[in-house]
Amino acid sequence: MAIVSRIYRPEPSAASFFLGSVADALVERGDDVTVLTARPPHSSEPHAPRERVRTFPVVRDRNGYVRGYLPYASFDLPLFFRLLFARRPDVVFVEPPPTTGVVVRIVCALRRIPYVYDAADIWSDAASMATSSTAVTRVLRRLERFAMRGATRLVTISQGVVDRVRALGIERPIAVTGFGADTSSFSYRPADIQPLVVYAGSYSTWHGAEVVVDALAVLRDKGVDVRLLVIGNGEQETLAVRARDRGLESVVEFAAPVDPEDLSRVLGGALVSIATLRPGTGYDYAFTSKVYSSLAAGCPVVFAGPGPTGPFVTEASRHVRAGSAVSHDADELADALRALIDHPPTEADRAALAEWTAREHSMAAVAGRVADEITAATRRRMP
Template sequence: MSMRLAIVSRIYRPEPSAASSFLGAVADEAVARGHRVTVLTVRPPRGLDEGAPVEDVRMAPVLRDRSGYVRGYLPYASFDVPLFFRLLFLRRPDVVFMEPPPTTGFVVRLVCALRRIPYVYDAADVWSDAAEQVTSSRLVIRVLRATERFAMRGARRIVTISQGVLDRIAALGVGRPAVVTGFGADTGAFLPPADAEAEAPTEPVFLYAGTYSHWHGADIAVDGFAAFSRSTPGYTLRFIGNGSERAFLEQRARELGVADSVEFVETMPSSELVPHLHRAVATIATQRPGTGYEYAFATKAYSSMAAGCPVIFAGPPNGPTGAYLDQANLEVRGGIVSGYAAESVAVAMAALAARPLSAAERRSVADWTAERHSMAAVAGRVVDVIESVGQTRDGR
């Protein structure tokens, strides 16, 4: 039975991010099943082609931070306040699917309660836990945690990426039905070409692609690269993305004498990022230990391996990302779990620089990832949950 689905998010394609790709895949899957999809989102940054989406994408202006990202109190408010009225007067959907922050969830719960519309909450992580890494204000944390609980407790269903996040949600006292749907990559877009060169990679580059905030602890990538460069010069560490830690990372590179070999490139669409992944020796994913956030998964590992590029993971070895790489390495050369230490990262870089993956090995990594962690498969599981909510009269 066809239904009306509203997707609410402060970020959506063509703006490059894991959330954009995920939500776009959910919209594609829902449309393919015959549902009518309306997306309430924001205008993308200048220069990004909006394309011709099959879903009804309704964009509104929004404030952005200095890096061009919708992040922070005022940018969130510039989306959430108008959202109240946009969602209130939208033709009544059968179900709403929403993406955090929790302030957006607060608005969605209010409007959906007024209009008696069920909604599904996408809990890719726990925002109040992440906030503890960037603020020491207990008041801010308490307010954010209360807002997050309020938003999740109003949902008819919650979808999340891992059992770790699900356990953390339960520990916060949220008892709503939740489903682990996983999180994947757009494996079709990242797949290496079939006629790829026999020798790979073609550039002496280690790549960090994505956001670098405090809890990511991306400075360990700079420290490890500096140690690696002392014995193996001629390589580049390239950051593609944005984040609050850029000035700190640039300063760290200068202090360690590798500023000339560390590059910072602005966020780019997936279509432009893919060649960088195909040519790099490896990508680096980092996660600072001891933050109480060890249950989170470094989703950039999916995109990297979908492109056939191995991953160096510098973070808690007993977390979900390390377990994922260990599982992959039983069948393909997915990467190295280095631990969160500069010398360990340097050893991992040296190992992959000395014996980089061949084109055939890269293709095996990409095929393995596509088989198990495609975005399309994850989107299908999410739409199953949305349908289970939207196709019952009262959403229960």
């Protein structure tokens, strides 16, 4: 079996944790797994995999991420030949972007190999928010449809994505496998809680993370001071300008992505983490999977925005002190943060939160469901 992705462990990202867990699940079943991926950044911690990991140098953006036309091409073009001449796998599991899916479809058609497509979200929808070019969005949409339509089956994280995939005319079987926390890396560690708000993970235009800065300004005007730590890759300049405009540059700090264990320690000492999703982008069905890691570390989450994440946090809060969900509004977000500041979860609350997340939403369980779909795809004979 083969896994194809431009990003893989030890490079820190939700996709890396997820794909690594899928590889672990397959290996534990006795499968022979090869991963075709990009050479990780030099700053990444070493990893000793049980699967075979084949890397290739790629172009990275100024933040060290494989993102953008040239970086994608630097991975996809060599991938065509890497996959074409690799030892024939029984099945391929491919992670977006859609251009990678296109390469996999072409090679798999030539070699008569079934493949499973990870439709965790719809890239062409996200692109429509990031660019004003309808031509770019139209081309990406066609590529994405092409990649999905050739798959034996697809996996995704929520019913909302299934509905969107169906609206695009894709009739392939789709399994909702969910998305969980890497509980081997994210766990509760008792720590002194700081007046710190953490935004961890990607923060692109459609996330609308500026609302967090605005909420801090609302709190400051009410005499409540907290710090914001933004960890990851994204629209840093946009947030930095927003912080300067609000006079908050001294309390808003940016940090590069860190490895899961370090992020777990940061979350363990934070008052709360925040996840956001901007409404009205055509991407309201998306699930912000970063909430799982925070909950697994025992750190409550406040989610601001539309979509399935809010109901998930609300439902979780019926069982443990998971946090709260509000609309994408600075005043509402500030009120939710103020409530946590005034009545913070106890050490017992945070330990119970981490235990519940590990039991109900571990990435290992999700990876097992994905592995089931990959295994099932091998039963289809290619014409």
